[in-house]
Amino acid sequence: MLNKFLNHIAQTSDAPIGLEVNHAEGPFIYTKDGKRFVDFISGIAVSSLGHRHPKVVQAIHQQVDKHLHVMVYGEFVQKPQVDFAELLISNLPAKLEQIYLVNSGTEATEGALKLAKKYTGRTKLISFKNSYHGDTHGSLSVTGRDIYREPYLPLLPDVHFLTFNSFEKLDLIDEKTAAVIMEPIQGEGGIIPAEKEWLKEIQRRCDKADALLIFDEIQSGFGRTGKLFAFEEYEVVPDILCMAKAMGGGMPIGGFASSKEIFQSFKYDPPLNHVTTFGGHPVSAAAAHANLKELLSGEYLSRALEIEKQVKAKLQGKGIVEVRGKGAMLGLQLESWELTRKVVEECFEKEILLGWTLHSNTLVRLAPPLIIEDELLNDVLDSVLEAIGKHS
Missing domain, CATH: 3.90.1150.10 (Aspartate Aminotransferase, domain 1)
Known part of the structure; x- marks a missing residue:
């Protein structure tokens, strides 16, 4: 074998x-x-x-007996997607009121970057040295590790890397910035938690510049840090929240959450300007719902x-x-x-x-x-x- x-x-x-x-x-x-x-x-x-986990496996079996893929994401009403989204959103801050379901973490990052650029009409992106956001081209563009980036250059232009937990050069977050993307706890970069006051300053700079703050909680989300998401420890709420990994209890699924206002920008100029065939697959969504219910109940x-x-x-x-x-x-x-x-x-x-x-x-x-x-x-x-x- x-x-x-x-x-x-x-x-x-x-x-x-x-x-x-x-x-x-x-x-x-x-x-x-x-x-x-x-x-x-x-x-x-x-x-x-x-x-x-028995409850996740049971949910998978029940959904398999009903239907598998029926239509690309966002067109048909599918109960597993709705049930999961309702439970998740009810446990997030008010401004994170909708979720776009995808298949993986790097797709969540890609969608978040597109959403930020579309909503703001800007192209400049700020990330951090030693960060890791995925291996597809857009995600790699904001990953702050040259060992991953250099074989694939050139990547997205207008990406700037700052030093994690440093107050230096924060003036790069300006009126040309679409978004700042960061992990509250750098994973691949060495398990480095953000410092609370520094993270609050990042949010203050984003608010002042009308730039969006994206948190990549693909690794730190769904209970791993002792909160449902790590940002809850920081008194800072992102404009866009990326998630995956532990989300589906072992099934492939990811997502990015934001406000209804920000998500409106995916509907126009043109319509359907961000789509996915298998995002929020009903079996994965059923598993994610069962996984989240269990996580919250124990x-x-x-x-x-x-x-x-x-x-x-x-x-x-x-x-x-x-x-x-x-x-x-x-x-x-x-x-x-x-x-x-x-x-x-x-x-x-x-x-x-x-x-x-x-x-x-x-x-x-x-x-x-x-x-x-x-x-x-x-x-x-x-x-x-x-x-x-x-x-x-």
Whole structure:
């Protein structure tokens, strides 16, 4: 099977992980050769309620028995879309009163950028160094990491990058600016939370210039930081909110929310100037609705904060440069690339999946599912500490 995978599935690296998945349940992924891996990265912040949560699976089955795709997004009234949107919007600030459903995070970013340019009639975009907003051309244009951008230059013009958490050069947010796009917590850039007063100043500058503020909460949304969305900690409300990853409980779906007034600009000059065939697919929307209902009905948000508390108490200062982040969106900064590689590889040998890339080479990203129990959480942390001690 591995050879067929390598021959027929386009690869993005010379060394894919290559686990042959048999099934997944809760915090575990089971392979064809009988191994059971703890998914401590949740499919990269996707499976926040674990794999195949029963209520999400039930909603999928019920919708499959009714209908699949029937029409491009926005033309037919489809109950799964309406139910999900109603529940989500009822839990967002008043000015985020509608959502446009798409298929993925990068599509949410693309739609948000188009919406900002269309509404304001401007082209200038402000982003931040070390940001990550997706791999399609528009999203890549506002991603502040040269390693991703340089192979595809030229990208969108009139994009300017500022330093995250720095008050320098904020005067670039001016009357020519369509939007400022940012992650309240930089993910791929190193799990770096924004500073509250700095973020408030960003909003003040946007308001003064009549520029839109876009928050990319594709990774930080849906309970991962202990709030439904990370911006709730900052007393700052964006004009456009991007979301995906944990939104669908394991099904592909994304979206961007804004006001009715701003969304009006998609209706005219010309009509249908932003469309998607499969956005808000009814099966994905049904899964997203069930996922959100469960997330809001349980103790998952407080569990994210408890995970943070336990991780930091156990790991902080023990051969680790820094443990940072919020809730169950955490990063371990280690001393060297070699140590980081060895820790991740040794944990893999112990059937624990951690987040690490060559582009963030001294950072181990942790995004455990919010359903993880204390015993398993502590077993994983013990394994991490053991690997760090062995290779330090």
